[in-house]
Amino acid sequence: MRIRLIPIACLLPLALCACGQRSDLEPPPGASLPPAPYGSPAQPTAADLLKPDVIAVPERDTELRTESEEREDDPFDIPPE
Template identity: 55%
Template sequence: MKHSATLLLLPGFALLAACGQTAELRPETGKQLPEAPYGREERLSAEELMETAPQAAPERSVELRRRSEEREDDPFDLPPE
């Protein structure tokens, strides 16, 4: 009996998990967006505040090796004492 009840609830949970908010972002009633940053006259919109700054998610700048290469001798690679 317990198994049949969980089987009936699973599609409902799947549908609930699939729904998402698609409305425009706005501050709660009675609250305002943060003040404008220094040097800017108008406040940022909610969408602009949600954008990730380049410092928070930098692009990968490491070039991956395409073939194996011999390592150069490292004078600081010393065995433990």
């Protein structure tokens, strides 16, 4: 019985991944997008609202260490008792 469940358990996530939405997002009938932010010249589209802010996706720091550094003495690094 378990042998039959393994292929089903492997194929179920694949089937669920295939049912994603491929069309552009639009508000439901009778509803509208949120109002434009104060001071904004135009109302943002659904695609604009889905873009993450700069704060939500910060740039990575790619600074690499070019030399190894000695570790400073840690007074709290004591051996276990």
